[in-house]
Amino acid sequence: xxxxxxxxxxxxxxxxxxxxxCSGSSSNIGSNTVNWYQQLPGTAPKLLxxxxxxxxxxxxxxxxxxxxxxxxSLAISGLQSEDEADYYCAAWDDSLNVWVxxxxxxxxxx
Amino acid sequence: QVQLQESGPGLVKPSETLSxxxxxxxxxxxxYYWSWIRQPPGKxxxxxxxxxxxxxxxxNPSLKSRxxxxxxxxxxxxxxxxxxxxAADTAVYYCARDRRxxxxxxxxxxxxxxxxxxxxxxxx
Numbered sequence: 001x002x003x004x005x006x007x008x009x010x011x012x013x014x015x016x017x018x019x020x021x022c023s024g025s026s027s028n029i030g031s032n033t034v035n036w037y038q039q040l041p042g043t044a045p046k047l048l049x050x051x052x053x054x055x056x057x058x059x060x061x062x063x064x065x066x067x068x069x070x071x072x073s074l075a076i077s078g079l080q081s082e083d084e085a086d087y088y089c090a091a092w093d094d095s096l097n098v099w100v101x102x103x104x105x106x107x108x109x110x
Numbered sequence: 111q112v113q114l115q116e117s118g119p120g121l122v123k124p125s126e127t128l129s130x131x132x133x134x135x136x137x138x139x140x141x142y143y144w145s146w147i148r149q150p151p152g153k154x155x156x157x158x159x160x161x162x163x164x165x166x167x168x169x170n171p172s173l174k175s176r177x178x179x180x181x182x183x184x185x186x187x188x189x190x191x192x193x194x195x196x197a198a199d200t201a202v203y204y205c206a207r208d209r210r211x212x213x214x215x216x217x218x219x220x221x222x223x224x225x226x227x228x229x230x231x232x233x234x
Contacts, residue, residue: 002154035220037155044204044227045155050220088155092219098170099145099157099221 006102022089034072114225128192132205143208148201
């Protein structure tokens with residue numbers, strides 16, 4: 001069981017906006033910044049959002065992140081077929097002294 | 111552009127030691143933390159531990175008794191050893207740069223560059 005909680009699946013049609021939630025606790029999301037990763041089938045995770053809402057160079061502005069208290073969200077607007085992937089949230093946990101991840105959300109573009 | 115590449119045996123026998131190396135190119139291993147993460151087939155991500163370029167380490171308590179991470183700055187490499195492996199250690203193993211810094215009154219952390227991953231199967 002993962003320390004951060006994500007819905008196992010999400011879906012949307014092309015052009016739609018979808019959001020993926022990530023719930024944690026005071027020792028991880030509540031105390032530290034949240035990062036989001038996109039994992040396309042058969043590839044390594046790729047940093048999508050860092051420091052709650054920052055996009056690395058090259059990541060489209062269709063992707064956005066937010067954090068409030070002990071929860072965070074990833075939003076994808078203008079959904080495209082190439083967005084079909086697994087998405088993971090991650091944060092440092094000050095109590096466990098480890099990186100903790102969500103269980104991952106499989107996004108399907110219908 | 112920083113690139114990481116994992117290397118090592120793809121098959122390890124039960125009770126033996128898994129050994130992997132991560133080679134960093136396009137940048138220096140100095141001044142950064144470096145992590146190992148694994149992903150069992152069809153499952154989520156599990157952080158194994160990190161090493162600072164100076165050699166200080168921090169391991170996941172769930173694996174601490176079996177894990178050793180070391181660094182060779184002269185080769186721009188860091189390595190993972192996991193002892194007494196079982197089938198439960200079968201996974202894709204990733205190395206990643208673990209960027210940490212303090213600024214504007216807050217501590218920032220992210221695993222920003224990842225290797226492509228290498229599948230290690232534990233089987234006799």
